[in-house]
Amino acid sequence: MTESAIASRATLRRALGLRTVVTTSTGLAFAALEYLAAAGLVAYVGGDSAYIPIIVAGVLALVAYGFFGELNGMFPTAAAIRLYMKRSMDDRAALTITFTYMTTIVLVIAADAFIVGSALAHAFGEPAWVASIWIVGLLAVAVATNLRGITVAGLLQDLATSVVVVATLVIGLLALVHSGHGLHTPFQPLHGHSPGDFLEAIALGVFLYSAFEWVTTSAEEVREPASINRGMLIAIGILCVVCSVATVAMSHTLTHNELTSAYPQLYLGIAAIGHSGLWVMAAVTAVTALNTFNGGFITASRFIYGTAREGSLPRQLAHLNDRAVPWVPVVVLGVVSAAVALIVALTHAWQVLVAVGAALEAMIYGVAGLCALRLRTRQPDTPRPFRFRGLAVLGPLGIVVFGLLALTASLSVQNRFNPAPLVIIVVAAALSAFYVLRVLPGIREREAARRAARPRRRPLR
Amino acid sequence: MASTEELLEAYAEWRTRSNANPRLTKMVQGWDRVIHFTTTDTAQSYTMRVEDQQLSELAVGHEGRPDVVVTGSSEDFCDMFWGDLNPSEKYMSGEITLLGSQQDVMRIDAISMVAFLDT
Numbered sequence: 001m002t003e004s005a006i007a008s009r010a011t012l013r014r015a016l017g018l019r020t021v022v023t024t025s026t027g028l029a030f031a032a033l034e035y036l037a038a039a040g041l042v043a044y045v046g047g048d049s050a051y052i053p054i055i056v057a058g059v060l061a062l063v064a065y066g067f068f069g070e071l072n073g074m075f076p077t078a079a080a081i082r083l084y085m086k087r088s089m090d091d092r093a094a095l096t097i098t099f100t101y102m103t104t105i106v107l108v109i110a111a112d113a114f115i116v117g118s119a120l121a122h123a124f125g126e127p128a129w130v131a132s133i134w135i136v137g138l139l140a141v142a143v144a145t146n147l148r149g150i151t152v153a154g155l156l157q158d159l160a161t162s163v164v165v166v167a168t169l170v171i172g173l174l175a176l177v178h179s180g181h182g183l184h185t186p187f188q189p190l191h192g193h194s195p196g197d198f199l200e201a202i203a204l205g206v207f208l209y210s211a212f213e214w215v216t217t218s219a220e221e222v223r224e225p226a227s228i229n230r231g232m233l234i235a236i237g238i239l240c241v242v243c244s245v246a247t248v249a250m251s252h253t254l255t256h257n258e259l260t261s262a263y264p265q266l267y268l269g270i271a272a273i274g275h276s277g278l279w280v281m282a283a284v285t286a287v288t289a290l291n292t293f294n295g296g297f298i299t300a301s302r303f304i305y306g307t308a309r310e311g312s313l314p315r316q317l318a319h320l321n322d323r324a325v326p327w328v329p330v331v332v333l334g335v336v337s338a339a340v341a342l343i344v345a346l347t348h349a350w351q352v353l354v355a356v357g358a359a360l361e362a363m364i365y366g367v368a369g370l371c372a373l374r375l376r377t378r379q380p381d382t383p384r385p386f387r388f389r390g391l392a393v394l395g396p397l398g399i400v401v402f403g404l405l406a407l408t409a410s411l412s413v414q415n416r417f418n419p420a421p422l423v424i425i426v427v428a429a430a431l432s433a434f435y436v437l438r439v440l441p442g443i444r445e446r447e448a449a450r451r452a453a454r455p456r457r458r459p460l461r
Numbered sequence: 462m463a464s465t466e467e468l469l470e471a472y473a474e475w476r477t478r479s480n481a482n483p484r485l486t487k488m489v490q491g492w493d494r495v496i497h498f499t500t501t502d503t504a505q506s507y508t509m510r511v512e513d514q515q516l517s518e519l520a521v522g523h524e525g526r527p528d529v530v531v532t533g534s535s536e537d538f539c540d541m542f543w544g545d546l547n548p549s550e551k552y553m554s555g556e557i558t559l560l561g562s563q564q565d566v567m568r569i570d571a572i573s574m575v576a577f578l579d580t
Contacts, residue, residue: 013495013526014562078563079553151564221562302563309549309570322487324564324571458471458543 015223020154021231025215026238027161027291029208030168031108032115032265035285037207037354038247039254039264043415044201046191047184048252051244053198057205058240060365060405061212063398065236066388067368068213069229073385074375076219076228079306087378088371092436095312097367099432100425104360105300106333108211110340111353112292113139116285118262118345123282128345135341142293143334146301149323152294160290167284168265169242172249174272179253186248196408203409206365206402207358208243209236213368217299229386260414262350297333304329311447312440351413355421359410363425366402369395462502463539465521471542472509472519478544478576479516485575486514492568497527500535516572529561529569544577 016024042050075083085094117134121127152160185191189198212235219228250264253271258264265285269277305326308317321327344350372388373395388394410422463471479485489511498507498519508524510517533541537557540546549570551557559566 011526012530012560013528075555077552077555077558078566079555082553083555149564217563220558220560220566298563302567305567306549306553309547309574310553311547311550318574320488320571320575322484324488324568326567456543456545457474458540458545461467 012223014221016154016218016221016227017223018227018231018234020158021215021218021222021227022234022238023158023161024218024295025212025231025235026165027157028211028214028295029235029239030161030164030242030288031112031211031292032119032285032288033108033111033354033357034208034243034288035246035265035268036111036115036262036350037204037358038243039250039259040351040354040414041201041204041208041247042251042259044193044197044204045189045251046193047188048186048248049189049191050201050247050251052187052189053201053205054208054244054247055240056202057209058236060202060206060398060401061209061236061239062233063394064209064213064365064368064402065229065232066391066394067365067372067398068216069232069386070372070384070388070391071368071375072216072219072228073225073387074379074382076225078217078220078302080216080219081303082307082310084371084375085367088374095436095440096429096432097364099435100429101360101364101367102300102303103425103428104210104357104364105296106336106340107353107357107360108292109139109142109296109300109333109337110344111350111357112289112296113142113337114341114344114350115262116289117341119266119282119285122263122266123278132342132345135345136338138289138293139334139338139341142289142297143330146293146297146330147321147323147325147327149325151298152290157291157294160287164284164287164291165238165242167280168246171269171272171277171281171284172242172245175249175253175268176245178272183248183252197415199405199408200412200415203358203362203405204354205243206362206405207354207409209239210357210361212236212239214295214299225385260351262348297330300333301326301329311444314443315447349420352418352420352424355409355413355418356424359406359421359425362402362406362409366399366406369398369402373399463535465505468505468507468535468539468542469519469521471539472507475542475544475573475576476516476518479572482576485572488571488575489514489568492565494528494565494568495525496569497523497530498538499523499530499532500538501532503535505535527561529559529565531557531559531569533557541573544573548573 071084072080113135116138117131120134121131212232216228222228250268254264254267258267265281266278269281304317307313317328319328372391410425411419492511494511496509506523508520537546537551541548548557
């Protein structure tokens with residue numbers, strides 16, 4: 001970052017401060033799916049020791065923070081993922097990985113629509129099939145507001161995330177206090193479980209922090225570049241505390257059936273303050289969707305738009321409506337998310353989504369480590385406002401650990417061997433690779449021919 | 462390197478096209494912004510305003526507090542204003558950098574794209 005760029009930042013009329021960076025980072029990670037992942041994690045550890053894998057995952061999230069911190073400092077732009085990946089590896093591999101990773105956003109949007117729909121249907125005492133109507137309705141509202149260019153303003157986002165985090169923490173603590181008995185084996189995570197189970201618990205723990213790094217796409221909007229890194233660090237701390245309390249409270253107060261339901265957070269609310277707790281947590285769940293739908297739709301649709309404008313996706317995906325919104329990606333995201341959410345509602349396979357998300361997040365953290373390491377060799381002179389000390393050791397170690405976690409998460413669902421997550425990821429990766437290797441060259445050739453045929457407008461001097 | 466005169470001429474062409482484009486004027490409805498341009502190779506600075514759905518003339522120098530700051534080479538700016546360059550490509554390759562909200566950045570790209578829909 002040059003001095004003039006820093007000076008320009010200081011003069012921006014609208015710029016984000018540290019508070020909004022923290023709430024954005026925390027809010028993007030704290031989707032409704034967080035509650036299901038937390039409840040799912042309980043199955044892999046003994047007694048009330050779920051906080052241990054969450055803390056271990058927090059330490060790993062700090063390693064990922066180091067990777068993203070260094071990369072974001074080098075490329076403080078919303079297009080950072082494209083820039084650091086194509087400078088670290090072959091562009092075809094970079095695009096394949098990026099497109100596969102984008103699957104996570106679709107899964108999280110779909111999962112949140114399903115969870116919020118199910119929670120609202122349950123809270124209103126409606127039959128399970130009504131959840132499908134809620135799902136379609138919620139996504140239709142999300143698509144419509146996005147198409148109209150309506151976004152959640154910084155202050156409202158700050159408020160929404162604060163409500164979700166504080167309410168979850170308070171409900172978790174009250175549930176523990178009201179249980180009236182001490183924690184069960186709080187220091188023996190392996191009690192009745194194998195080391196492999198503990199590894200799976202850590203993988204799910206990493207998922208609890210996932211998407212904290214998406215705030216790096218706001219790098220162009222912040223008043224001070226360093227606030228992105230500070231914000232991510234604070235968000236990891238907040239997530240560690242809130243998720244540990246909520247997960248231990250769930251393991252301590254909920255039954256097996258409640259933990260494996262689509263709305264364990266509602267039962268946690270009841271355990272904390274009785275029936276009114278159900279409504280509190282139903283409202284909190286609905287608020288989480290505000291962040292997910294706002295952040296998810298904007299991040300994914302703008303990335304697709306940018307990639308299409310760059311020439312790496314069909315031009316149709318760069319069409320804008322009269323409000324300068326890339327309407328095709330928004331509609332496609334809405335339709336695909338609705339389809340996935342309805343499939344989940346029919347199959348009750350939400351833990352498969354959690355496992356796929358956990359595996360993809362671990363994978364991208366490993367890839368970020370690889371990029372940070374490679375760029376140290378390939379671009380040693382590029383300024384690094386944040387330099388991850390210990391990258392030479394923690395880089396390779398992080399790549400191995402995140403790779404192992406990705407593999408573990410993709411082969412297990414609800415403490416049983418299940419290759420479904422791996423199959424979904426392999427299919428997504430194969431489709432991405434097919435597009436990049438077979439379809440994209442044709443698109444680029446046609447685009448090059450179109451441009452070559454167009455006369456240059458700038459007069460020759 | 463493009464001179465100030467070349468850049469002003471190119472911008473004037475861009476402005477005429479943009480202000481005469483009904484779709485574009487609708488797209489910038491309610492979007493009154495101050496945009497600073499800075500060239501990396503010639504250290505020139507310019508200010509463009511969008512007010513009442515119209516692009517202003519390009520002022521030499523930075524005026525007022527910006528909503529968006531665009532930094533790139535004078536050649537790239539000149540080509541962009543003539544519609545010979547897709548700014549998104551330069552942005553995705555890191556050659557053009559921006560400061561400002563994502564929504565504002567989208568609008569600027571929208572102006573450059575819709576003004577030259579055949580680009």
